[in-house]
Amino acid sequence: MSTSDIPALAEHIDQLIAEGRAHEVPAEQLQALVTAATRLYAAANEGAAHASEPLRDSASTTDAVVLTCALLKARDLNPFDLALWFSRSRVAG
Incomplete structure:
Protein backbone atom coordinates (compact mmCIF):
# COMPACT_ATOMS: atom_id res chain seq x y z
CA MET A 1 0.00 0.00 0.00
CA SER A 2 1.28 3.43 -0.83
CA THR A 3 0.27 6.86 0.41
CA SER A 4 -1.76 7.25 -2.79
CA ASP A 5 -4.11 4.49 -1.51
CA ILE A 6 -5.15 6.46 1.56
CA PRO A 7 -7.74 8.69 -0.21
CA ALA A 8 -9.47 5.57 -1.58
CA LEU A 9 -9.61 4.07 1.91
CA ALA A 10 -11.09 7.28 3.31
CA GLU A 11 -13.66 7.36 0.49
CA HIS A 12 -14.63 3.74 1.17
CA ILE A 13 -15.13 4.51 4.86
CA ASP A 14 -17.25 7.57 4.03
CA GLN A 15 -19.37 5.38 1.75
CA LEU A 16 -19.92 2.79 4.50
CA ILE A 17 -21.11 5.55 6.82
CA ALA A 18 -23.35 7.15 4.18
CA GLU A 19 -24.95 3.78 3.48
CA GLY A 20 -25.58 3.20 7.20
CA ARG A 21 -23.27 0.19 7.20
CA ALA A 22 -20.67 1.29 9.76
CA HIS A 23 -22.00 -1.29 12.22
CA GLU A 24 -20.94 -4.02 9.77
CA VAL A 25 -17.25 -3.34 10.39
CA PRO A 26 -16.00 -5.98 12.86
CA ALA A 27 -14.69 -4.53 16.13
CA GLU A 28 -11.24 -6.01 15.54
CA GLN A 29 -10.95 -4.31 12.16
CA LEU A 30 -12.19 -0.99 13.53
CA GLN A 31 -9.67 -1.26 16.37
CA ALA A 32 -6.85 -1.97 13.90
CA LEU A 33 -7.85 1.02 11.75
CA VAL A 34 -8.13 3.48 14.65
CA THR A 35 -4.86 2.21 16.13
CA ALA A 36 -3.02 2.59 12.83
CA ALA A 37 -4.45 6.08 12.19
CA THR A 38 -3.57 7.16 15.74
CA ARG A 39 0.00 5.91 15.44
CA LEU A 40 0.37 7.49 11.99
CA TYR A 41 -0.87 10.87 13.24
CA SER A 52 -1.32 19.06 11.28
CA GLU A 53 -5.09 19.35 11.61
CA PRO A 54 -6.28 15.84 12.50
CA LEU A 55 -9.86 16.11 11.23
CA ARG A 56 -11.68 17.29 8.14
CA ASP A 57 -14.79 19.43 8.48
CA SER A 58 -16.90 16.36 7.72
CA ALA A 59 -16.12 15.02 11.23
CA SER A 60 -18.57 16.71 13.59
CA THR A 61 -17.77 17.94 17.07
CA THR A 62 -19.79 15.00 18.38
CA ASP A 63 -17.70 12.58 16.29
CA ALA A 64 -14.52 14.08 17.76
CA VAL A 65 -15.78 13.91 21.35
CA VAL A 66 -17.05 10.33 20.97
CA LEU A 67 -13.61 9.25 19.73
CA THR A 68 -11.81 11.31 22.37
CA CYS A 69 -13.85 9.71 25.18
CA ALA A 70 -13.26 6.23 23.75
CA LEU A 71 -9.51 6.88 23.51
CA LEU A 72 -9.36 8.15 27.09
CA LYS A 73 -11.27 5.11 28.37
CA ALA A 74 -9.12 2.75 26.31
CA ARG A 75 -6.02 3.95 28.12
CA ASP A 76 -7.68 4.41 31.54
CA LEU A 77 -7.26 8.19 31.41
CA ASN A 78 -9.56 10.84 32.84
CA PRO A 79 -10.18 14.53 32.09
CA PHE A 80 -7.49 15.55 34.60
CA ASP A 81 -4.93 13.40 32.78
CA LEU A 82 -6.07 14.94 29.52
CA ALA A 83 -5.56 18.44 30.92
CA LEU A 84 -1.98 17.57 31.86
CA TRP A 85 -1.24 16.20 28.39
CA PHE A 86 -3.05 19.08 26.73
CA SER A 87 -0.64 21.54 28.35
CA ARG A 88 2.32 19.43 27.19
CA SER A 89 2.90 20.06 23.53
CA ARG A 90 4.63 17.31 21.54
CA VAL A 91 5.21 19.79 18.76
CA ALA A 92 8.61 21.50 18.63
CA GLY A 93 8.59 25.14 19.04
Whole structure:
Protein backbone atom coordinates (compact mmCIF):
# COMPACT_ATOMS: atom_id res chain seq x y z
CA MET A 1 0.00 0.00 0.00
CA SER A 2 1.28 3.43 -0.83
CA THR A 3 0.27 6.86 0.41
CA SER A 4 -1.76 7.25 -2.79
CA ASP A 5 -4.11 4.49 -1.51
CA ILE A 6 -5.15 6.46 1.56
CA PRO A 7 -7.74 8.69 -0.21
CA ALA A 8 -9.47 5.57 -1.58
CA LEU A 9 -9.61 4.07 1.91
CA ALA A 10 -11.09 7.28 3.31
CA GLU A 11 -13.66 7.36 0.49
CA HIS A 12 -14.63 3.74 1.17
CA ILE A 13 -15.13 4.51 4.86
CA ASP A 14 -17.25 7.57 4.03
CA GLN A 15 -19.37 5.38 1.75
CA LEU A 16 -19.92 2.79 4.50
CA ILE A 17 -21.11 5.55 6.82
CA ALA A 18 -23.35 7.15 4.18
CA GLU A 19 -24.95 3.78 3.48
CA GLY A 20 -25.58 3.20 7.20
CA ARG A 21 -23.27 0.19 7.20
CA ALA A 22 -20.67 1.29 9.76
CA HIS A 23 -22.00 -1.29 12.22
CA GLU A 24 -20.94 -4.02 9.77
CA VAL A 25 -17.25 -3.34 10.39
CA PRO A 26 -16.00 -5.98 12.86
CA ALA A 27 -14.69 -4.53 16.13
CA GLU A 28 -11.24 -6.01 15.54
CA GLN A 29 -10.95 -4.31 12.16
CA LEU A 30 -12.19 -0.99 13.53
CA GLN A 31 -9.67 -1.26 16.37
CA ALA A 32 -6.85 -1.97 13.90
CA LEU A 33 -7.85 1.02 11.75
CA VAL A 34 -8.13 3.48 14.65
CA THR A 35 -4.86 2.21 16.13
CA ALA A 36 -3.02 2.59 12.83
CA ALA A 37 -4.45 6.08 12.19
CA THR A 38 -3.57 7.16 15.74
CA ARG A 39 0.00 5.91 15.44
CA LEU A 40 0.37 7.49 11.99
CA TYR A 41 -0.87 10.87 13.24
CA ALA A 42 1.43 10.77 16.29
CA ALA A 43 4.47 9.73 14.24
CA ALA A 44 3.83 12.35 11.54
CA ASN A 45 3.55 15.15 14.08
CA GLU A 46 6.24 14.16 16.58
CA GLY A 47 8.72 17.01 16.67
CA ALA A 48 6.98 18.93 13.89
CA ALA A 49 7.04 22.71 13.98
CA HIS A 50 3.24 22.75 13.72
CA ALA A 51 0.81 19.88 14.29
CA SER A 52 -1.32 19.06 11.28
CA GLU A 53 -5.09 19.35 11.61
CA PRO A 54 -6.28 15.84 12.50
CA LEU A 55 -9.86 16.11 11.23
CA ARG A 56 -11.68 17.29 8.14
CA ASP A 57 -14.79 19.43 8.48
CA SER A 58 -16.90 16.36 7.72
CA ALA A 59 -16.12 15.02 11.23
CA SER A 60 -18.57 16.71 13.59
CA THR A 61 -17.77 17.94 17.07
CA THR A 62 -19.79 15.00 18.38
CA ASP A 63 -17.70 12.58 16.29
CA ALA A 64 -14.52 14.08 17.76
CA VAL A 65 -15.78 13.91 21.35
CA VAL A 66 -17.05 10.33 20.97
CA LEU A 67 -13.61 9.25 19.73
CA THR A 68 -11.81 11.31 22.37
CA CYS A 69 -13.85 9.71 25.18
CA ALA A 70 -13.26 6.23 23.75
CA LEU A 71 -9.51 6.88 23.51
CA LEU A 72 -9.36 8.15 27.09
CA LYS A 73 -11.27 5.11 28.37
CA ALA A 74 -9.12 2.75 26.31
CA ARG A 75 -6.02 3.95 28.12
CA ASP A 76 -7.68 4.41 31.54
CA LEU A 77 -7.26 8.19 31.41
CA ASN A 78 -9.56 10.84 32.84
CA PRO A 79 -10.18 14.53 32.09
CA PHE A 80 -7.49 15.55 34.60
CA ASP A 81 -4.93 13.40 32.78
CA LEU A 82 -6.07 14.94 29.52
CA ALA A 83 -5.56 18.44 30.92
CA LEU A 84 -1.98 17.57 31.86
CA TRP A 85 -1.24 16.20 28.39
CA PHE A 86 -3.05 19.08 26.73
CA SER A 87 -0.64 21.54 28.35
CA ARG A 88 2.32 19.43 27.19
CA SER A 89 2.90 20.06 23.53
CA ARG A 90 4.63 17.31 21.54
CA VAL A 91 5.21 19.79 18.76
CA ALA A 92 8.61 21.50 18.63
CA GLY A 93 8.59 25.14 19.04
